[in-house]
Amino acid sequence: MLSPAEIATVNSRVDLRALAADLGAGFRGKSRVGRCPICGGGRSAQRFEIKRDGRSWACAVCNDGGDAIRLVMRVKGLDFRGAVEALGGPVKLSEAEREKLEAKLAVEQARRNREASIYRERERRRLYEIWRNAAPLVGTPVEPYLGGRGISWRLGELDLRFAVAPYFHGEEEDERGRKSPRRIYEGPAMLAAFVGPDGRFRGLHLTWIDAARPGEKAEIFDPDTGEALPAKKMRGHKLGGWLKLTKAGDWTRLCCGEGIETTLSMREAHYDRFGYRAAGDLGNLAGKAEATVAHPFLKTPSGRAQRVPGDAPVADSECMPIPSETRELVLLKDGDSDPFTTDLAMTRAARRRARPGLVIRQMSPPAGLDWNDVLRG
C-alpha cells in the first residue's frame, strides 16, 4: 500500500497534459480539451478535459476521471501498481517527510474542495437565472425546431424553454491577466433543466438552433481555427442528475435515452405509455466502469488497441437516478456511435440499475441510425 504522500510524489513528477497527449489525447494549440485517449470521445471527440488545476482529467463519455496514475491504468489496462511503476515508481520518503507532505496535501485538497463548491453554486445560480427568464417553448423557434424533427405531440406538456443564449468557447485574458470564458456566439437556443434526485435545479442543457431552418442546429465555428463546434452544451452539475423533459410524469414505466431529441422521438411514437427522461450523455446514462477493455479492432493513433469502458459498473459512481417507483425501465440505445462501446455502456447501465421488481429492457434502432432518424423515416 502506498501512502497518499507517496502517490503524490508519482503524480507531481508528471506533466499530465503532456502525458495525455503522448497517450493520444490530441490537443489543439494550448487547449485543455481534446480526444479521449481511453474511449476516443464518442460522437463528439472533444469530450476529454484536463482540469483547470492541471492535475486531474475527466471524460464525459467514459464518465471517468482522476490523476495521472488513473489515466495510465485506464489507457493501458494496468492495475494501480503497474501504472505507478510505468510512471517511474514512488519516491521513498522518511516518516517526517511523509507527514509534512500529507499535511500540505490535506490543506490543498480542502482549499480545492472549498473553491469547487463556491464555483458550482455560483454557476448554478447563473444558470437558474437564464432558465427562469427563458420562455415556454410553444410559440418560440423551439416549436418549429422540434417540428422539423418530427416532434409535435402535445408540446405544451414539455418542460423545454427558449432563450437567446451566449455560447462560450475557450478563454480570454483581460489586461490584468485574469482569464474568463470567451463568448464567441449568441443565438436562439432550446433549454432543458438538469435536476438532481431531489428535483432541485442543478444545470442546463443548451442546444443552439437555426431559426431559419426548422429542425436544424446552429452552425458555430471556432473563430481561430474555423473548426465546427458542437451546437450543444451542458453546464452545471450533470452527473447524478437527469434532464426534465416533461412538466409531469408517471415514472412507474420509464423510458430513458441519452439525448433530448432521441427520447422525445420515442415519446412521439409511444405517447404517454411511459414517463420520459434523458441523461444528457452516455456517461451519465451508464455510470462509471470497473475497468476498461480492449476494443476488438479500433486502434489508437500510436497503433495499440483502443481501450474502452467495460460492462461492469462501479456501484456508487454518480449517474442518472432511477426512481424507486419505477417497475419497467426502457433504455434507448443510440445507433450512431461505435456499436462495441455503446453495447458495453448499455449493458453497464442495465446491470447498474438491476434490482428485484424492476424489468429492464434495451431498445436498439437499426444500425447506423438514431431514434429520430427512425421517427422521421
Ligand SMILES: [Zn+2]
Ligand atoms: Zn473517454
